[in-house]
Amino acid sequence: MSPLISRLAILLSFMAVGAALAALSGQSAVGLAAGAVLWLALDSWRALRFVNWLARIRDNPATPPPRFFGIRKEASERVQRLLRKQALEAAEHESRLHNMQSALQASPNGVIILDEQEHIEWCNRMACEHFGLDARRDLNQRVTHLLRAPTLVKSLAARDFDEAVTLESPLSTAARPLRLEARLFPYGQGRLLMLSRDITVIEQAEAMRRDFVANVSHEIRTPLTVLTGFIETLQNLPLDEDARANTLKRMAQQAARMKTLVDDLLTLSRIEGSASPDEREWTPVRALLQRCEADARALSANLSANLSGQDAPRHEFVFEGVAVAGEIAGSAKELQSALFNIINNAIRYTPPGGRIEVRWTPEPDGGARFSVRDSGPGIAPEHIPRLTERFYRVDSDRSRASGGTGLGLSIVKHVLQRHDAALRIESAPGQGACFTATFPASRLRAAPATAAD
Amino acid sequence: MTEKHLSSQFDSDLNRVSSQLMEMGGLVETQIQRAVSALANYSVALINDVLDTEEKVDALEVEIDHALTTVIARRQPAARDLRLLLAISKITTNLERTGDEAYKIAKRVKSIVESGESRKMPIGDLRLASDLAAGLIHRVLDAFARLDIVDAVAILKEDDLIDQEFKGFTRKLITYMMEDPRTISSSLDLLFIAKAVERIGDHAKNIAEFIIYIVKGTDIRHSSLTRIESVIQ
Numbered sequence: 001m002s003p004l005i006s007r008l009a010i011l012l013s014f015m016a017v018g019a020a021l022a023a024l025s026g027q028s029a030v031g032l033a034a035g036a037v038l039w040l041a042l043d044s045w046r047a048l049r050f051v052n053w054l055a056r057i058r059d060n061p062a063t064p065p066p067r068f069f070g071i072r073k074e075a076s077e078r079v080q081r082l083l084r085k086q087a088l089e090a091a092e093h094e095s096r097l098h099n100m101q102s103a104l105q106a107s108p109n110g111v112i113i114l115d116e117q118e119h120i121e122w123c124n125r126m127a128c129e130h131f132g133l134d135a136r137r138d139l140n141q142r143v144t145h146l147l148r149a150p151t152l153v154k155s156l157a158a159r160d161f162d163e164a165v166t167l168e169s170p171l172s173t174a175a176r177p178l179r180l181e182a183r184l185f186p187y188g189q190g191r192l193l194m195l196s197r198d199i200t201v202i203e204q205a206e207a208m209r210r211d212f213v214a215n216v217s218h219e220i221r222t223p224l225t226v227l228t229g230f231i232e233t234l235q236n237l238p239l240d241e242d243a244r245a246n247t248l249k250r251m252a253q254q255a256a257r258m259k260t261l262v263d264d265l266l267t268l269s270r271i272e273g274s275a276s277p278d279e280r281e282w283t284p285v286r287a288l289l290q291r292c293e294a295d296a297r298a299l300s301a302n303l304s305a306n307l308s309g310q311d312a313p314r315h316e317f318v319f320e321g322v323a324v325a326g327e328i329a330g331s332a333k334e335l336q337s338a339l340f341n342i343i344n345n346a347i348r349y350t351p352p353g354g355r356i357e358v359r360w361t362p363e364p365d366g367g368a369r370f371s372v373r374d375s376g377p378g379i380a381p382e383h384i385p386r387l388t389e390r391f392y393r394v395d396s397d398r399s400r401a402s403g404g405t406g407l408g409l410s411i412v413k414h415v416l417q418r419h420d421a422a423l424r425i426e427s428a429p430g431q432g433a434c435f436t437a438t439f440p441a442s443r444l445r446a447a448p449a450t451a452a453d
Numbered sequence: 454m455t456e457k458h459l460s461s462q463f464d465s466d467l468n469r470v471s472s473q474l475m476e477m478g479g480l481v482e483t484q485i486q487r488a489v490s491a492l493a494n495y496s497v498a499l500i501n502d503v504l505d506t507e508e509k510v511d512a513l514e515v516e517i518d519h520a521l522t523t524v525i526a527r528r529q530p531a532a533r534d535l536r537l538l539l540a541i542s543k544i545t546t547n548l549e550r551t552g553d554e555a556y557k558i559a560k561r562v563k564s565i566v567e568s569g570e571s572r573k574m575p576i577g578d579l580r581l582a583s584d585l586a587a588g589l590i591h592r593v594l595d596a597f598a599r600l601d602i603v604d605a606v607a608i609l610k611e612d613d614l615i616d617q618e619f620k621g622f623t624r625k626l627i628t629y630m631m632e633d634p635r636t637i638s639s640s641l642d643l644l645f646i647a648k649a650v651e652r653i654g655d656h657a658k659n660i661a662e663f664i665i666y667i668v669k670g671t672d673i674r675h676s677s678l679t680r681i682e683s684v685i686q
Contacts, residue, residue, distance in 0.1 A: 117468075132595075137599065138599070141598060141599065142468070142471075142472060142475075142598075144472060144475055144476065144479070145471070145472065145475045145598035146595060146598050146599075148475055148476070148478055148479025148482060148594065149479060149483065150476075150479050150480050150483055150506075153476050153479055168486065170591055170595075173584070174493065174580075174584065380577070382493075429577060
């Protein structure tokens with residue numbers, strides 16, 4: 001039965017009952033009307049209930065409907081179905097938006113979405129790390145109010161988005177520089193997508209490559225110039241035997257210096273280009289350390305003698321844990337050169353009379369720490385991350401005078417990396433320096449497997 | 454600056470002036486950073502950069518003042534809007550002077566580089582203080598953009614650190630000059646740089662005071678920290 005006919009039937013039955021009741025008093029027309037009015041009142045009351053329910057269900061979709069009949073029952077069911085469908089669609093949209101946002105969050109780039117007025121509409125975590133933004137507080141903030149780098153402001157003002165903008169992050173410090181590249185992409189109607197990425201390492205690598213060729217040429221040219229000078233002297237001046245011997249001795253020194261430099265360069269390129277050293281070659285740690293100790297004392301004595309005669313003050317050495325029983329896996333030659341390079345550095349940068357402490361400390365996890373602490377002048381924090389760069393010099397006059405090639409710490413770093421070890425440098429101006437190499441347990445073993453004695 | 458006015462034109466006027474101020478702030482910030490790293494690396498290229506930016510900062514100051522006059526004459530603002538515009542006017546002055554200090558630092562660094570005495574001078578402490586000052590200017594501009602009075606108060610407190618560094622550095626320079634009179638001319642240059650750094654800290658402090666003025670409507674210049682803190686609550 002269609003709802004319309006059922007409504008009509010109810011109305012008619014109300015009227016019929018009214019008429020029947022009124023027929024007793026002979027006024028059936030009044031009864032007919034009274035029945036209709038009663039039905040109208042009842043129907044209006046129910047309609048009111050329906051409207052109230054609609055108002056409530058809008059705020060809380062779970063509100064159960066009161067008992068409805070007929071046409072309103074059907075209407076209420078349709079409303080509920082519609083609302084359920086809407087809720088499902090909304091949830092689906094929400095989860096899709098959430099997925100999109102998670103994808104943008106996972107991006108290794110900083111992502112900032114700008115609206116038509118260049119207000120920040122959304123930004124991901126990486127963007128916050130790059131620019132020091134607060135993902136919640138800084139929404140609706142005009143982007144140029146917080147990212148004030150003139151290059152970016154200019155590009156936004158000119159709406160010129162063809163080229164990437166490089167800028168210094170506001171969080172950048174001398175010890176931890178952070179250079180960023182930002183790209184703007186217009187989309188929709190006047191909206192902008194801003195991507196940023198960290199280019200600190202790339203810029204450093206580029207600078208290093210640029211510097212490398214210049215440095216190598218410079219380092220080789222210096223002794224060559226001296227050599228050429230001496231050769232001209234020998235060619236043009238009649239020298240007596242003593243002067244000749246002296247000149248040749250100094251030529252030999254310069255040639256030796258060039259040879260050291262080229263040797264270091266070759267070592268570097270060899271350890272960089274070749275495969276990881278054999279892990280089955282075991283060397284007693286004690287042998288390595290004892291050789292380091294002997295070399296260190298010899299070098300210190302030699303330096304002092306050269307500097308101010310035989311009775312000059314020597315370095316004060318402390319060697320601890322040198323008589324360790326374990327063995328280490330890897331290339332003995334490389335390890336020897338890396339460990340001694342660290343000590344060599346300490347000796348050259350610590351004035352005679354200073355104190356140098358060399359320690360081999362086993363770690364609880366089976367690894368070990370090799371540390372060299374000196375009482376030298378120390379290193380300013382901004383130099384520390386760059387010390388292992390080739391030819392990086394904190395003070396170029398000093399280090400060349402002390403006979404370094406500028407490659408020692410690069411070699412140390414590469415050798416240690418090849419042996420799964422890490423180099424840590426701690427220092428502050430005026431407080432000496434501490435270089436620590438940490439070897440993992442996998443590279444060490446306690447006792448020799450093939451005990452000869 | 455999120456509250457809307459009946460006249461959306463007024464809103465966009467206010468926004469434009471604020472944006473210009475932030476642009477000027479960005480320029481001054483870069484100037485300081487460049488001056489500071491010129492000091493750290495004795496780099497002449499950076500120095501010229503600082504000197505060039507000076508003109509742009511001056512031009513922006515004039516432009517902002519003109520825009521402010523126009524907005525005040527046309528809109529006759531009251532309450533917070535008026536405070537915002539007045540504060541922007543004062544902050545502009547402070548920023549321009551901050552730029553001047555960066556300019557002075559750059560010129561003095563240039564003079565030290567040209568004298569060839571650079572290697573021997575004790576600039577470690579000075580760099581610490583100048584990093585602090587550059588950081589304060591950055592933070593105070595952020596605080597203005599966010600109208601963040603909590604950070605503004607923190608900046609007021611931190612300015613004292615720079616003042617202490619300045620005093621310590623002056624004492625150190627005196628010992629240098631007593632030990633070796635040849636360092637006097639470089640030491641004097643460094644003293645002027647230290648003074649400029651100290652002034653940058655003071656300008657940051659002034660700007661922080663105006664941020665509190667915009668938000669709270671109370672002029673807290675020359676007041677004690679306890680009074681300032683009672684105003685904030």
